[in-house]
Amino acid sequence: MIHADSGLLGRLRTTWEAALPALKGPHPAAWAPALRRLSDRFNRIEGAPEGDYFDEGNVEPYLAHHGWAQAEALAWIAAERPACFEGKRLVWDLGGGPGVLTLAASVLLPGARFVLTDLRAPALQWAEARLRPLGVDLTTHAQRLPELPSGSPDLVLVGHVLNELPPRNQESLLDALKARLAPGGTLLILEPALLPQTRRLMELRETFLAEPWSIQAPCPCPGPCPMLALAKQWCVAEVPWEPPPWFRSLDAAAGLDRRQLRFAYLLAQRDGPASAPRARIVGLPPPQKGKVQRWACTPAGGEVWEALSRHGEPPWALPRTAEMELPPGLGAPRPQGGNWPLRRWEP
Numbered sequence: 001m002i003h004a005d006s007g008l009l010g011r012l013r014t015t016w017e018a019a020l021p022a023l024k025g026p027h028p029a030a031w032a033p034a035l036r037r038l039s040d041r042f043n044r045i046e047g048a049p050e051g052d053y054f055d056e057g058n059v060e061p062y063l064a065h066h067g068w069a070q071a072e073a074l075a076w077i078a079a080e081r082p083a084c085f086e087g088k089r090l091v092w093d094l095g096g097g098p099g100v101l102t103l104a105a106s107v108l109l110p111g112a113r114f115v116l117t118d119l120r121a122p123a124l125q126w127a128e129a130r131l132r133p134l135g136v137d138l139t140t141h142a143q144r145l146p147e148l149p150s151g152s153p154d155l156v157l158v159g160h161v162l163n164e165l166p167p168r169n170q171e172s173l174l175d176a177l178k179a180r181l182a183p184g185g186t187l188l189i190l191e192p193a194l195l196p197q198t199r200r201l202m203e204l205r206e207t208f209l210a211e212p213w214s215i216q217a218p219c220p221c222p223g224p225c226p227m228l229a230l231a232k233q234w235c236v237a238e239v240p241w242e243p244p245p246w247f248r249s250l251d252a253a254a255g256l257d258r259r260q261l262r263f264a265y266l267l268a269q270r271d272g273p274a275s276a277p278r279a280r281i282v283g284l285p286p287p288q289k290g291k292v293q294r295w296a297c298t299p300a301g302g303e304v305w306e307a308l309s310r311h312g313e314p315p316w317a318l319p320r321t322a323e324m325e326l327p328p329g330l331g332a333p334r335p336q337g338g339n340w341p342l343r344r345w346e347p
């Protein structure tokens with residue numbers, strides 16, 4: 001399992017506390033209810049929400065909670081695929097709200113220039129007031145996606161915003177980004193780890209299957225997502241984490257209970273190398289007596305790996321999200337209905 005570099009996490013925490021000095025003491029009493037209202041709203045969102053949900057009262061608790069989780073997700077992805085982030089100079093953070101991913105990426109990429117867009121001007125104003133004094137080279141634009149800023153970015157960050165666009169705008173945004181990313185450029189999409197939003201991302205990833213694009217993570221499978229054939233399954237990263245104490249106390253006060261870092265993501269690159277032929281554990285089938293099973297995504301598609309419990313714990317019996325070399329000892333794929341063949345492991 002890959003862990004975000006602890007030095008990077010330490011620098012992120014220092015930066016968060018500099019942007020939000022209130023984190024150094026007990027959090028303001030109004031933060032937890034404001035965060036709870038915001039979270040309830042996000043869990044209800046379908047289609048394009050109109051009206052302002054970032055206002056003076058909730059930008060800061062958002063940054064302290066959802067924002068910190070986004071920062072840790074970015075750090076984890078950068079640790080998993082560092083080459084996708086190296087040397088990026090011009091970064092767009094689209095639908096970036098108060099600049100959560102801008103702030104996190106500015107720690108990862110000191111010296112980069114950031115363009116932050118959002119349709120909500122108060123969120124952009126907050127970013128200007130708080131991020132620029134920290135040395136972030138920031139330009140903001142009040143824009144409605146799929147409209148884009150000018151220029152040709154090296155890295156585009158789209159965090160928890162795709163699900164707020166109607167489907168036709170999601171598609172036109174991705175097409176427009178494909179036309180605009182610089183050679184070697186990287187696109188990172190983060191979405192909430194919820195079923196409808198994640199399955200939509202699993203569909204939209206098909207936009208990046210043809211050259212010059214490659215999907216760098218999370219998918220080992222170069223074809224359409226095999227998990228779409230499994231009803232009610234969705235492909236998310238689940239990572240153990242140790243967020244700062246101020247996150248934990250705000251999380252508990254808002255009744256949110258975020259024990260694990262969970263996120264849906266797609267990391268695509270223009271002109272990037274094809275990703276290595278590895279496998280990823282993407283789920284645990286319902287338990288079966290006497291058997292150990294995992295759903296694995298592989299370069300050949302989805303597979304069910306199975307071992308008999310009497311043979312002991314197989315080395316691939318890892319948690320969801322673990323990535324690995326294809327393990328030796330798996331038998332030939334046996335069709336079993338659907339498109340996920342079964343492979344029996346013999347030690």
Ligand SMILES: C[S@@+](CC[C@H](N)C(=O)[O-])C[C@H]1O[C@@H](n2cnc3c(N)ncnc32)[C@H](O)[C@@H]1O
Binds near residue numbers: 066096098143165
């Ligand atoms: C849940 S917030 C995510 C903020 C930030 N990207 C993050 O990762 O935390 C979604 C943001 O998308 C913005 N948004 C929604 N629809 C948009 C559109 N059509 N054009 C631009 N921004 C949009 C909202 O105003 C909001 O700031």
